[in-house]
Amino acid sequence: MNTEELKKRIIRLKKDKKAIIIAHNYQIGDIQDVADFIGDSLGLSQQAARVKEDIIVFCGVHFMAETAAILAPEKTILMPEIKAGCPMADMITAEELRQWKHSYPGRRVVCYVNTTAAVKAECDICCTSSNAVKVVNSLDGDEILFAPDKNLAAYAARHTRKKIIPWDGYCYVHNTIRAKDVREKRALHPEAEVWVHPECRPEVIDIADKVLSTGGMVREARATQKKVVIIGTEKGIIYRLKKENPDKDFYPARDQAFCSNMKKTDLKKVLRSLEEMVHRVDVPLEISRKARGAIEKMVAI
Ligand code: 13P
Ligand code: SF4
Numbered sequence: 001m002n003t004e005e006l007k008k009r010i011i012r013l014k015k016d017k018k019a020i021i022i023a024h025n026y027q028i029g030d031i032q033d034v035a036d037f038i039g040d041s042l043g044l045s046q047q048a049a050r051v052k053e054d055i056i057v058f059c060g061v062h063f064m065a066e067t068a069a070i071l072a073p074e075k076t077i078l079m080p081e082i083k084a085g086c087p088m089a090d091m092i093t094a095e096e097l098r099q100w101k102h103s104y105p106g107r108r109v110v111c112y113v114n115t116t117a118a119v120k121a122e123c124d125i126c127c128t129s130s131n132a133v134k135v136v137n138s139l140d141g142d143e144i145l146f147a148p149d150k151n152l153a154a155y156a157a158r159h160t161r162k163k164i165i166p167w168d169g170y171c172y173v174h175n176t177i178r179a180k181d182v183r184e185k186r187a188l189h190p191e192a193e194v195w196v197h198p199e200c201r202p203e204v205i206d207i208a209d210k211v212l213s214t215g216g217m218v219r220e221a222r223a224t225q226k227k228v229v230i231i232g233t234e235k236g237i238i239y240r241l242k243k244e245n246p247d248k249d250f251y252p253a254r255d256q257a258f259c260s261n262m263k264k265t266d267l268k269k270v271l272r273s274l275e276e277m278v279h280r281v282d283v284p285l286e287i288s289r290k291a292r293g294a295i296e297k298m299v300a301i
Pocket of ligand 1 (some may be wrong): 025039040041042114128129171199212213214215
């Protein structure tokens with residue numbers, strides 16, 4: 001079957017089964033083309049809870065599908081590629097977080113949504129790349145534990161008077177975007193603005209014009225008068241930015257900024273997922289209940 005046939009078959013089958021496909025902004029273009037919703041990590045999970053369909057094919061990485069299962073426990077959440085994980089989310093386990101909290105008694109704990117459900121269940125509140133500062137500032141106490149992304153922690157620390165104690169985690173895709181890469185791209189496109197994700201290194205944040213989540217980049221791309229933008233995040237988002245803004249040019253800050261887990265999902269796997277109803281993502285009840293509390297606290301802010 002060629003690509004167009006695969007897409008047609010997926011679209012027909014999702015209609016027959018009353019399923020919906022949601023995809024992260026970093027997914028390959030073919031997946032974005034068959035998706036009903038494309039968005040950032042939290043937006044997709046909230047969308048999963050909102051839609052009327054009972055079957056959701058989640059094209060992203062495991063922690064995102066888990067978050068959808070937590071927010072929509074009555075729905076069937078399917079991942080076409082169950083091995084698509086997030087190496088940063090795996091940099092802290094629930095046991096490691098318990099021990100860390102033990103060595104800092106009384107401190108509030110913020111967990112980035114890029115964590116497993118078991119880790120979320122151990123924290124006070126979650127945050128995303130777009131609300132980390134607000135979440136930190138909402139908490140009591142002068143010292144906050146922040147896991148797992150040290151770069152997002154450093155970004156939040158710039159905008160709060162609280163002391164942030166970071167876990168030593170990072171996203172390998174964003175952490176390998178260097179200030180030198182940005183400078184080289186700027187030299188090639190001197191008229192460009194530079195937008196970077198807060199998972200980037202502090203020295204990259206220092207030279208950026210804007211710091212935005214992937215959802216923020218999508219919105220800003222529609223709103224900006226700028227015609228050329230250098231994008232400091234996973235390069236898959238550029239497909240969407242170009243498709244939605246054909247009059248503007250977007251260049252990756254680093255040509256190799258590529259999340260291999262985000263690219264594990266393809267059309268054949270999506271078709272199989274719908275045909276065989278695989279792979280179902282469930283979160284154990286007790287973990288789901290606690291993790292949901294941490295996510296809902298964040299949403300309430
Ligand atoms: P967003 O929440 O900004 O989409 O980020 C998700 C992610 O995995 C960033 O690397
Ligand atoms: Fe995880 Fe980074 Fe990939 Fe996002 S881009 S899923 S944080 S490894």
